[in-house]
């Protein structure tokens with residue numbers, strides 16, 4: 001199975017690294033516009049093969065899309081990341097043109113690929129990719145919910161003082177500082193509601209920390225995060241390539257689900273060999289439904305900014 005990652009920067013290279021050492025794909029191609037950069041990242045990763053013990057073939061390409069031919073999955077991480085104090089939405093002006101060009105190029109050589117969109121603002125970029133390519137909606141998956149949910153479980157585990165892997169939880173809605181919806185009501189510690197162990201005040205703080213999880217890291221690092229984002233993309237790619245049918249919150253095109261149409265936004269999905277196999281309808285309470293509608297309004301408003309790119 002072959003995966004192409006366009007954008008060999010922090011997130012793209014980390015994703016290639018995790019995919020190779022976990023043996024998720026037999027071949028990974030990294031592509032970047034910066035001369036020699038993807039080749040260098042690929043060579044560095046390949047020089048781990050004997051010490052971490054993997055057989056994935058990782059190669060790099062400077063903007064030569066013929067190297068990406070017949071990829072099963074294409075991940076788009078090309079574009080600019082935010083700096084401290086910025087929102088993801090401020091990246092739209094630069095990233096929209098990049099993402100559209102990249103999507104067009106990859107499809108020339110991999111017409112059957114499933115596309116995983118990572119570049120920010122991710123929900124808007126997923127919508128743009130869907131509209132610009134005309135691909136069926138099961139083949140465009142925006143990655144954000146997997147990462148936001150892993151951050152949610154991290155903050156819950158800290159509050160509970162228990163291991164993250166004993167915590168279950170999910171974040172839906174937009175992948176933005178104010179649009180994310182951590183579903184605290186249904187989060188659990190090995191099946192018991194977290195509300196059995198945490199006060200409302202602590203749960204509210206966990207939700208608030210989760211929502212600004214990316215901004216917090218951007219403030220600390222000076223650019224946005226990459227380890228958890230890269231690993232989250234690899235987790236999603238694994239579910240596609242190995243047909244794991246995991247339920248992962250992803251930004252996908254809605255046609256009436258959760259009361260919304262004509263937007264890409266984070267909802268729980270079954271992810272398998274066809275990409276989005278199913279959108280799972282979980283029962284939201286009235287407060288969560290209202291938050292989802294508000295989040296969808298904000299995501300929809302951002303799509304307006306795409307008019308000139310899509311014209």
Ligand SMILES: NC(=O)C1=CN([C@@H]2O[C@H](COP(=O)(O)OP(=O)(O)OC[C@H]3O[C@@H](n4cnc5c(N)ncnc54)[C@H](O)[C@@H]3O)[C@@H](O)[C@H]2O)C=CC1
Nearest residue numbers: 007009010011032033078079080081118119120122143229
């Ligand atoms: N959806 C999510 O959960 C997350 C999204 N992101 C987003 O992912 C994107 C990448 O972030 P980083 O890897 O940290 O940035 P980075 O700056 O380290 O890497 C981006 C790479 O894209 C390349 N690039 C730019 N234009 C290109 C083009 N036309 N074709 C090919 N390559 C091109 C650049 O040369 C650079 O190497 C950003 O937009 C960031 O906001 C980052 C983390 C999580």
Ligand SMILES: O=C([O-])CC(=O)C(=O)O
Nearest residue numbers: 082088120214215224225
């Ligand atoms: O915070 C950012 O800009 C990058 C991102 O989407 C994340 O790490 O969640």
